[in-house]
Amino acid sequence: MSSKKHNVQGFFEEKFMPIAAKIGNQKHLIALRDGIMFTMPLLIIGSLFLILAELPIDAYQSFMASVFGANWQAFEGVAVNGTIGIISLIAVFGIAYSLAGSYEVDGKPIDGIPAGVLSVAAFFIVNIVSVFGTGEEAVEAWKTSVFTSEYLFLAIVISLSVAEIYRFLLQKKFVITMPKSVPPTVSRSFTALVPGFVIIVFFMLVRLGFSFTAWSDLATFVQSVLKKPIELAGSSYIGTVFACLFEHTLWSFGIHGSSIMTAVMEPIWISNAGANLEAFKAGAQKLPNIVTYSFYENGVWMGGSGATLAVVVYMLVFAKSKLVKQIGRLAIVPGIFNINEPVVFGLPVVLNPFLMIPYILAPIAVTTVSYFGTLIGIFPYTTGVIIPWTTPYFISGYLMTGGNIMGVVAQVVLFAVAFIIWLPFIRIWDKKHYLSENQV
Template sequence: MNKLFHYMEKYFMPVAGRLAAQKHLCALRDGIALAMPMIIIGSVFLILANLPFPHYSDWLAHTFGKDFSTKLAYPVDATFNMMGLIACFGIAYRLAESYEIDGVTAGVISICAFLLATPFSIPFIPVGAKEAIQVTGGIPVALMGSKGLFVAMIIALGSTEIYRFIVKKNIVIRMPDGVPPAVSKSFVALIPGFIVIFIVWLLRLWIENTHFGNLHNIVGDILGKPLGVLGTILWGSIIAEGLISLLWVCGLHGANIVSGVMGPIWLGAMGDNAAAYAAHKPLPHIITQQFFDNFVHLGGSGATFGLVILFLFFAKSGQLKQLGKLAIGPGIFEINEPVTFGAPIVMNALLVIPFILAPLMNVVATYIGMDLGLVARPNGVAVPWTTPPIISGFLATGSISGAIMQAFNIVMDFFIYLPFFMMYDKMLKKQEVQVEEPSKNVVSM
């Protein structure tokens, strides 16, 4: 085990450290995080419109009018289904910020470029018609949300790189010193903004003459589908989760690093499930953001909630017993830094194995349960990752089976950690006794 840590420290950690600091991945992670509050707010209305109770929809129609379920979806379209648009601004803003150039300007340019790359046409089925017709002049909500997320990412990164290049080359219009800063910044944005819009416009004209039709179709076929398949199958999820735990073992925030790549895929799957859930159709995906947040990372990365229970109720060493008291509160809300760095788990040969194994078993058990239909799939509702277990399982699936699945995983994690905890607790207790005995002898003398 010591040799393994040596090789990880020598070869793996430098690469992981550079990956964690990579500007574009950090911008993707932090930019998408900007959309999360709106996604959660929209999810509240999605829940209210689709509570899993018998005759709930009939009660809504009787109490508030027959179209009230549709009206409850208005905020969903304005929040949840705008994740791509918001992320486009956020990613560009964060990337520009890392380059120490104006983030607001970069965000505005990227939004305009994103809208330019999006066809303003909406399929509409007239009353009595059998086929849909394309109505122009409307922004398609579907492409502003999860379906447009990959295009938003590419546009945000690309437009900001062009903006940075032009600004660094000083190919901009500079105003005299006496001009207000807001006006001066707007003129600085003229040339880079024009070039970005011109490039995207030419790109759109070219793509319209191909069988793809628009940029969203190209990205969906070439990039979105292969990555989506990898991120929403069992083996892809096992690899991603194993990497999260392995990075944490090295002292790096594994979830943040991996989510920079996989987060858009899981959020896209979440959006697909939310749309299907709102339309009362079968849910297409098992692996979504909520799959990991609410069923795999119980207590945080490494599924440490079961370990915290062991510390609190079964520890004999004073160190782990006290740590259990301190960590149980944060652990309930899925925060496990006190355990990760307090036990510690980082570079701890005894606790590394269950720290990696427990979440992997959660992935496998939850996937099998949902695939067999024993557990309801995540319904697309963005339950905050800090929501306590059992509650989050019910909200994320709209079924008591989700809460039962969480309870099963916690018990399983408890027993996975148990033998390693016993060895570690015994070792710490022995060390504490050895420290206490010399001090007693000194006092007696």
């Protein structure tokens, strides 16, 4: 049995971990993760204003109306449009900036700012200007939906493309080199001049080329051909469970699975959240997506990856061994804020074939119960608001469902599911250490 266990562990260490490590260090995935993070402060701030305006407590709504007037909620639209409403514009800069900056020329990191700026320019070039009104009152403008999460996949395609073209031209020395006496800010502008011209012309040709196709423009092509299949895969139960399994398998071997998984899935889940938010604001009876950013990062991450808040509560309240109880004391405060390194590395879970089982199985079970509970109408949909992943469990259930108490009830049920799965494993682990500590 021991030999078989070591053979399995050896296989993962020799075959699986090197591949996973390469995926974790892949420049484009890292750029996606870091670029999307540029949008997170705006998403959280915008969601906070939405919660303040839409909090479904009659006494609160009456008080605010009496103090600020009947139209006191007018700030909501302004704040949401200026934060959540521009995340594609922020992402198109952030991703190109991050990817370009990960490359080097002559042993020095590339300045990613010009790539980010050029990416924004390319984003505007490929998006068709719409005409609003007729005659002298006609106005040309970009639709505001262009800047929302609806066009996040277009932003990803453009930003990755711009960064790669910019990197290639710099590495091939297609630049204007200024004397060292020229100030860096001026020199930077001239360095970006030739690559910038090439990039702008390239995306103008892309726009022209797509005008002869059935899609008419790049944005329509990305939305209909690329975005929909990816969203369907990432929004489905199977896709979400696969992401969950992949993330927690990596964690079990000491690799930061969350950073890899979120780099791929966050754009999908943020886009889904945006669609839910629009439907929620419009008063829709049923929201379009079950799986959103908050569904996973505030629901499945219960105390962190592995749904470990349940096991921390057991360790703190019921554990008999000194070691396990001490880990519970150390882990409870971080666990409340969904940080679980004391559990993952303290029990430990990493490279522990026994505790890997509940660590992987519990979040999959939580995902399953949450998904189908929402599908059949027992649990409420997440409204699309983005709250920090460190928001304590149960509080997050109320906030992410638009102030629905059933969101809290759902999290109580999910906590019980995780607790039941962890229970036999942590009891055996606790008993093992208790007997070891009390040997004479």
